[in-house]
Amino acid sequence: MSTLADAVLPLIRTRSDLYRYSAANAHGRDMHEAVDILEAAIPTTDPAEIYSVTHKALASSLKVIARADDSSGIIGDACRRLLDLHPRAAAAARTPVAKLIDWMMKFQFDDDEVDYFELDPVAYAPALGETGMKAYRKRLADVEAKLGPRPAERWNSGHSHEWFTLDWNAQRLAVLDHDVDAIIRTHAKDRKVAAWLEDTAEAFEEIGEIDLAMDWAKQATNFDRGHQSLKAADYWCGLLEAHRPADALDARLSVFRKWPSSTTAARLHKAAGKAWPDYRDEVVATLAASPRDAVLFALLTLKEPEFAWNLAHSLALDTDHTWSELVKAYEKVDPIATLPIHQRLVENELVEAGAQHYRLAARRLAKMRTLSAGSGKSAEVNDLIADLRETHRRRPRLQQEFDRAGLP
Numbered sequence: 001m002s003t004l005a006d007a008v009l010p011l012i013r014t015r016s017d018l019y020r021y022s023a024a025n026a027h028g029r030d031m032h033e034a035v036d037i038l039e040a041a042i043p044t045t046d047p048a049e050i051y052s053v054t055h056k057a058l059a060s061s062l063k064v065i066a067r068a069d070d071s072s073g074i075i076g077d078a079c080r081r082l083l084d085l086h087p088r089a090a091a092a093a094r095t096p097v098a099k100l101i102d103w104m105m106k107f108q109f110d111d112d113e114v115d116y117f118e119l120d121p122v123a124y125a126p127a128l129g130e131t132g133m134k135a136y137r138k139r140l141a142d143v144e145a146k147l148g149p150r151p152a153e154r155w156n157s158g159h160s161h162e163w164f165t166l167d168w169n170a171q172r173l174a175v176l177d178h179d180v181d182a183i184i185r186t187h188a189k190d191r192k193v194a195a196w197l198e199d200t201a202e203a204f205e206e207i208g209e210i211d212l213a214m215d216w217a218k219q220a221t222n223f224d225r226g227h228q229s230l231k232a233a234d235y236w237c238g239l240l241e242a243h244r245p246a247d248a249l250d251a252r253l254s255v256f257r258k259w260p261s262s263t264t265a266a267r268l269h270k271a272a273g274k275a276w277p278d279y280r281d282e283v284v285a286t287l288a289a290s291p292r293d294a295v296l297f298a299l300l301t302l303k304e305p306e307f308a309w310n311l312a313h314s315l316a317l318d319t320d321h322t323w324s325e326l327v328k329a330y331e332k333v334d335p336i337a338t339l340p341i342h343q344r345l346v347e348n349e350l351v352e353a354g355a356q357h358y359r360l361a362a363r364r365l366a367k368m369r370t371l372s373a374g375s376g377k378s379a380e381v382n383d384l385i386a387d388l389r390e391t392h393r394r395r396p397r398l399q400q401e402f403d404r405a406g407l408p
Contacts, residue, residue, distance in 0.1 A: 004041055005053045008034045012060045018068035018075075028074030031061060035081045042089075051086075051093035058082040062117075083117060091127035100127060101136050108165045109143060115161055118168050122176045133176075140169055171203070178207045194220045194228035198235060205239065214239045221255070230259050237267070253279065260286045262296040269301050291315035292322045305329040309337075320348055335371040342368045343384060350392065358398040361388075362405035369407070382408055 011034035018024045034057060042050055061079045070076050090100055104119055121128075121136065128136055144166055151157040154164060167186065174182035187200040197220035205213035217239055220232030233255045240248040252271040256264040265283050272279050287294035288311075295317055298308035309330050317323060324345060327338040342364055349361040365385055372378045385407050392398045 002049055004045060004049055005056065008038050008053050008057055009060065012057045012064065014064065018064065021069050021071060024068040024070055025072055025074050028078055031075060031078035035078055039085065047089065047092035051089040051095055054082060054085050054089045058086055079117060087123040087127055095127060097128055097132035101132060101139060104136065105139050109162060121169055121172050125176055140166060175203050175206055194223035194226060194232055197223060198232040201235065210239065210243050225258065256283065262293040265297045266301040288315060291317040292319045295322055295326060299326060299329055305333055320345055331371060336375055336377055339368055339372060339377055353395065355397050355401065358401040362401045362407060365407055366405045
């Protein structure tokens, strides 16, 4: 092996048991280090060597992920970095086109171990060239011809993976061709899913058809009130902000009115800029229907902990997590006022048994002691701790966690 291969491949390959989450994550970090070394070597290394090592590293990485617990996605991300590098390395090395096409077809249609990564023919177009792309399209057509008639529902077919891969290639080839009609046909399909309309918009943005991208993103936004349309709405607003900024504020306002939340309010607040006072009353009044959103918006976006505190009480906020975030900020305003909330959060935590609950409760009680130090409330906090120790005297792990936190 070359010096580069010696540095890279041992970090990719392993015989270790990777079904343990921690072991898989550790090896995933090694894989990213390997890709870092490979990328750093590109400017000073023969392109043929870069391609050879990348190709081997990619093959090995797929064998690794096939037997790993990659719940965190670290190994998968390393694989995607190699997949991104592979077509660029192939183009720079002038890899023989026929050999590259054979590998692309095998990767997509004949790999029985790992079939959850796609190749992008747009990325491989520079390596394949015009003649190679024609040959690649023919190979795809040959695969489709052998499958017979297209099934009404791909998932019910015994060749669902092959049909998925062919459809993916059709989408990417439509983008490569800058074919507007083909993009609509392959991405929007029967137009019955909001995400497909957003996919169409993204394809048009990729080829520089911004007006079409904005039109399709708006169609996706208007499709319904579901989460896919909400996601598309943010994409639509982002396009407007980048290409038609004069229309962006009205779009953000319409999105907030359709999906009122602390998130859409925050985006409206950012878009409004100096005009924010014109929208504040409407936003606050609308968010009052959801105390959690109202409080989080006041706290995280407006940066007004006192206003958030007042809203939490007036709107009867009942979400412990949000109260927990609020008291962290309000402790700087009035630490003593937060003690009753801390107490309630401790008591709620102890409803459930378990070391994690005990640990969180102990930490919060320690915080209460710090906040009340030197005040008339200090004794009350210590009394609370004593009462909790007595109430839960048959929970030895709780007593242990209280001791560890330095509680009396």
